[in-house]
Amino acid sequence: MNTRQSFLSVILSVILFLMSGCGAVGNNTISAVTPLPTAADAPSVPTQPQPMPTASAVVAEAPAATPAPTPTPLDLNLPAGSALAAARATDIAVRPIPRNPMTFDAFPVKLRFDEFYDGYNVRTGLILSDKLLSLDGQQVVIEGYMAPPLKAELDWFVLTRIQLAYCPFCSTAADWPDDIALVYLADSTIRPTERPMRLYGTLEVGPSIDPETGMLSLVRIYADKLELL
Amino acid sequence: MKQKLSTGLSVIARTLMALILIMTSLPVLPASAQDEAPPVLILPIDRAAFLPGAYFDFRVEVHAAEMPEDFAVTINGEDASDFFGAEPNEESWTFGKEETPSQSVIWRQVMLPEPGLYIVEVTAGGATTSVDWYARQPHAGAGAQNVILFIGDGMTVPQITAARVASRGNTQGKTNGYFAIDQMEAIGLIQTSSVDSIMADSANTASALNTGHKSSVNALGVYADTSPDTLDDPRQETLAEMLKRTRGMSIGIVTTAGWTDATPASVFGHTRRRGDRDFLAAAPLDEGLMPEVIMGGDGRYMLPEAVAGGRRKDGRNMFDEYEAAGYTVVTTATELQEAMSEGAPERLLGMFHSGDMNVWLDRNVFTDNLGDFTDQPGLVDMTLSALEILGQNENGFYLMVEAGSIDKQMHPLDQERALSDLIELDNAVAAAIEWAAVNAPDTLIVVTADHGHGYEVYGTVDVEMFNAAEDDAGKRKAIRVYDAAGFPTYEDADGDFFPDTWDVSIVFAGLVNNYPDHTEDFQVSPTPRVPAIADADGNYVDNPDDDPNGIPRSGVLPLNASTGVHSLQDVPVFASGPGAAFFGRVMDNTEVFFGMAAALGLDLLAEDGMAASMGDEGACEGIVFNGRCYTR
Numbered sequence: 001m002n003t004r005q006s007f008l009s010v011i012l013s014v015i016l017f018l019m020s021g022c023g024a025v026g027n028n029t030i031s032a033v034t035p036l037p038t039a040a041d042a043p044s045v046p047t048q049p050q051p052m053p054t055a056s057a058v059v060a061e062a063p064a065a066t067p068a069p070t071p072t073p074l075d076l077n078l079p080a081g082s083a084l085a086a087a088r089a090t091d092i093a094v095r096p097i098p099r100n101p102m103t104f105d106a107f108p109v110k111l112r113f114d115e116f117y118d119g120y121n122v123r124t125g126l127i128l129s130d131k132l133l134s135l136d137g138q139q140v141v142i143e144g145y146m147a148p149p150l151k152a153e154l155d156w157f158v159l160t161r162i163q164l165a166y167c168p169f170c171s172t173a174a175d176w177p178d179d180i181a182l183v184y185l186a187d188s189t190i191r192p193t194e195r196p197m198r199l200y201g202t203l204e205v206g207p208s209i210d211p212e213t214g215m216l217s218l219v220r221i222y223a224d225k226l227e228l229l
Numbered sequence: 230m231k232q233k234l235s236t237g238l239s240v241i242a243r244t245l246m247a248l249i250l251i252m253t254s255l256p257v258l259p260a261s262a263q264d265e266a267p268p269v270l271i272l273p274i275d276r277a278a279f280l281p282g283a284y285f286d287f288r289v290e291v292h293a294a295e296m297p298e299d300f301a302v303t304i305n306g307e308d309a310s311d312f313f314g315a316e317p318n319e320e321s322w323t324f325g326k327e328e329t330p331s332q333s334v335i336w337r338q339v340m341l342p343e344p345g346l347y348i349v350e351v352t353a354g355g356a357t358t359s360v361d362w363y364a365r366q367p368h369a370g371a372g373a374q375n376v377i378l379f380i381g382d383g384m385t386v387p388q389i390t391a392a393r394v395a396s397r398g399n400t401q402g403k404t405n406g407y408f409a410i411d412q413m414e415a416i417g418l419i420q421t422s423s424v425d426s427i428m429a430d431s432a433n434t435a436s437a438l439n440t441g442h443k444s445s446v447n448a449l450g451v452y453a454d455t456s457p458d459t460l461d462d463p464r465q466e467t468l469a470e471m472l473k474r475t476r477g478m479s480i481g482i483v484t485t486a487g488w489t490d491a492t493p494a495s496v497f498g499h500t501r502r503r504g505d506r507d508f509l510a511a512a513p514l515d516e517g518l519m520p521e522v523i524m525g526g527d528g529r530y531m532l533p534e535a536v537a538g539g540r541r542k543d544g545r546n547m548f549d550e551y552e553a554a555g556y557t558v559v560t561t562a563t564e565l566q567e568a569m570s571e572g573a574p575e576r577l578l579g580m581f582h583s584g585d586m587n588v589w590l591d592r593n594v595f596t597d598n599l600g601d602f603t604d605q606p607g608l609v610d611m612t613l614s615a616l617e618i619l620g621q622n623e624n625g626f627y628l629m630v631e632a633g634s635i636d637k638q639m640h641p642l643d644q645e646r647a648l649s650d651l652i653e654l655d656n657a658v659a660a661a662i663e664w665a666a667v668n669a670p671d672t673l674i675v676v677t678a679d680h681g682h683g684y685e686v687y688g689t690v691d692v693e694m695f696n697a698a699e700d701d702a703g704k705r706k707a708i709r710v711y712d713a714a715g716f717p718t719y720e721d722a723d724g725d726f727f728p729d730t731w732d733v734s735i736v737f738a739g740l741v742n743n744y745p746d747h748t749e750d751f752q753v754s755p756t757p758r759v760p761a762i763a764d765a766d767g768n769y770v771d772n773p774d775d776d777p778n779g780i781p782r783s784g785v786l787p788l789n790a791s792t793g794v795h796s797l798q799d800v801p802v803f804a805s806g807p808g809a810a811f812f813g814r815v816m817d818n819t820e821v822f823f824g825m826a827a828a829l830g831l832d833l834l835a836e837d838g839m840a841a842s843m844g845d846e847g848a849c850e851g852i853v854f855n856g857r858c859y860t861r
């Protein structure tokens with residue numbers, strides 16, 4: 001697939017997928033976190049192990065240079081869980097480097113949305129904070145809201161700082177806010193909820209295209225535990 | 230649009246038939262004929278007016294599973310392909326929930342060769358549908374070499390009145406001063422309705438000012454067809470494109486909104502969906518208009534989404550591309566000043582915010598609201614910088630300047646932020662008049678609005694009494710009307726024409742005429758207002774954090790409306806300079822385009838120019854009085 005086609009399909013798939021969920025607001029039944037079917041329909045995308053934090057906080061080693069993003073295969077009918085694997089694989093090549101690496105005494109580290117960025121440069125975009133970059137690959141805990149339901153049962157969703165009570169793509173001029181994170185649930189799904197939530201999981205920073213929807217994310221959380229507040 | 234059976238059965242008044250344009254409606258035909266005669270859509274619409282030589286796309290749609298065998302398109306009786314000397318593209322698609330099939334032909338980039346009436350007839354399934362187009366006699370011109378079009382987004386006469394009282398003050402009923410726009414040579418009113426609705430948005434209305442053609446809500450630079458592709462709709466050439474193409478004039482776009490927002494994008498854009506921001510940010514380069522000046526916000530649509538804060542899905546970095554194309558790129562007021570002090574650059578791209586620029590009140594008073602964008606230029610500085618750059622071209626220039634946040638602040642019912650931006654617009658108009666008087670007296674200056682936004686002052690409020698009241702009844706006693714209203718206590722001691730503070734003892738009792746559930750305290754908000762928030766069902770309800778001390782107002786809008794909406798009213802048009810007289814009347818918004826063209830003596834088919842006259846659609850069918858036609 002050439003670049004133009006792939007971007008077209010990215011745009012198309014995002015619009016189709018998100019529009020199909022628009023207007024479904026109101027289903028606030030909260031289900032227990034339920035396990036996904038396991039390995040039988042395993043993802044065809046290679047999975048890379050994530051570095052687990054050790055007791056003495058060690059900042060992830062930065063690569064010597066920043067290579068281009070790894071192209072991610074796009075498929076609208078991936079088996080559940082394989083989007084997660086593909087997203088993990090994508091980031092390996094693009095891990096950003098903190099300017100002033102920070103170390104942490106204990107994990108998980110509490111991270112707030114207003115700590116994501118250190119300002120905006122019109123010419124180069126948002127400036128990723130040292131804290132965010134230093135936590136790449138580390139265990140974090142973060143609180144936020146699930147963006148409006150994109151479908152009835154989810155193994156991934158968009159976490160936002162404030163409650164987005166509308167579908168960002170339902171209005172032509174609307175857009176996602178900058179302070180969002182894509183959340184992948186490890187072996188479970190969740191029903192849409194409007195309650196605030198607390199998430200524990202591994203943080204990942206750097207551009208990655210979700211292979212199921214084509215949505216590009218800059219911050220992802222591979223959640224181990226989710227608490228509704 | 231008129232449709233009749235080819236057997237000669239007469240049908241339907243022209244005005245009713247214009248409704249056929251809406252995709253859901255069917256032509257009214259005898260039941261027996263409806264089966265064989267499918268609905269037909271002809272774009273441009275009936276009564277469309279043109280300058281001879283102006284480019285447009287001509288689309289015909291037949292809503293049938295297959296194109297009828299008798300399908301034919303003629304213009305003044307001649308086969309359309311012979312008339313234009315080109316074959317159309319054939320396209321088909323389905324649209325709407327019913328998946329209605331559409332068979333279409335489209336001629337791209339055609340023109341009408343000379344002034345006159347053009348009758349377009351489309352035969353399909355035994356019926357003939359027709360529309361009339363008028364190509365106008367070019368006007369000899371009024372001596373204008375340059376045009377500046379100021380657009381106060383959503384600006385209305387009641388807003389101007391309120392802003393004048395706050396800015397200039399009023400003593401014993403007489404104003405203590407006039408705005409620059411108040412003193413212009415001519416004032417008219419324009420009606421703003423859309424092809425698909427009596428209501429309008431900035432896209433189709435700003436487009437009408439720039440193209441002389443109507444459009445549909447959310448569409449700009451095109452007539453909306455029924456195809457799902459938002460970029461294939463039949464195009465209307467914009468004034469900027471005509472002036473660059475035929476005269477080599479310079480083009481400038483200045484706005485306090487994002488520059489890919491509907492109003493500024495109407496100078497150059499062609500899309501069914503104003504939300505096609507990626508496309509619009511690249512269009513001036515990709516399609517070759519290359520405006521000499523672009524200033525405003527919307528940096529996010531210049532950056533690929535792989536960059537944090539970027540929004541482009543095509544991976545392009547438009548900052549780099551504009552720079553490579555010869556643009557000087559600046560991102561702060563300081564950089565703008567530096568670039569101008571080194572001698573006006575040939576092309577300037579000034580991008581001062583990731584989204585819409587901040588409003589005057591936040592740029593100058595509540596600066597905590599600026600976030601990372603603490604060094605943004607004001608509209609006066611942007612306008613004068615643009616004029617300095619554009620004035621270098623001896624072929625002349627067309628500059629569009631938008632005060633985008635009058636409307637953007639009327640939406641959340643924020644009277645102080647909206648009125649401050651209106652005052653800033655007037656200061657920019659005053660600066661432009663002063664610049665033109667010295668540098669280019671052959672400049673036509675037009676000030677208008679794209680559409681209305683119904684705000685009005687009906688009295689004053691005693692703030693101390695309002696805030697001390699223990700209940701709503703007590704608060705309402707603090708609202709003073711008629712003689713009790715007296716005068717507000719806004720004051721401009723420093724002479725910048727803005728009230729030194731909006732936080733005074735007697736303020737406007739001013740309201741927008743439509744709103745969601747909210748509370749209103751009539752007082753300036755330190756942070757931009759968010760009057761309503763969505764509940765669990767997505768319905769908008771009062772935001773408890775906005776004006777918590779206010780009077781509750783029960784919404785008069787659909788529950789999914791988060792803010793107030795545009796209103797139906799004619800909006801004012803002011804003009805000074807050569808050709809100003811073209812604007813002193815009540816007219817359609819498309820006439821603003823023809824007025825600017827007439828002032829310039831724009832004749833697209835003749836270099837040495839005659840040009841477009843005003844409203845000469847055939848002979849007068851009413852009473853002629855002092856050279857003017859009056860009809861009923």
